[in-house]
Amino acid sequence: MSTEMPQPQDLGILVVSLFVLYMSIRLYRGQGSIARAYRKWGIPAHIRRAIAFCVMVIVVLGFLGTLAADLGIFPATPVAG
Secondary structure (H helix, E strand, O other): OOOOOHHHHHHHHHHHHHHHHHHHHHHHHHHHHHHHHHHOOOHHHHHHHHHHHHHHHHHHHHHHHHHHHHHHOOOOOOOOO
């Protein structure tokens, strides 16, 4: 495991990831201004939910990858050798 302290940009990634996750959950549930705009544009609910689900998966995988790199589970950059 790595003993390095997390960098400030990692905190920014975490904050942005949590915000995007929050907004995609609201979109999935049909709440908020984004969902209202989708309804106004005539986008069906199943398409809205599919978009929100894909965004949630991408955000969670990105967050887990960042966390794993910070914890030293795998290196953030490939090691030449």
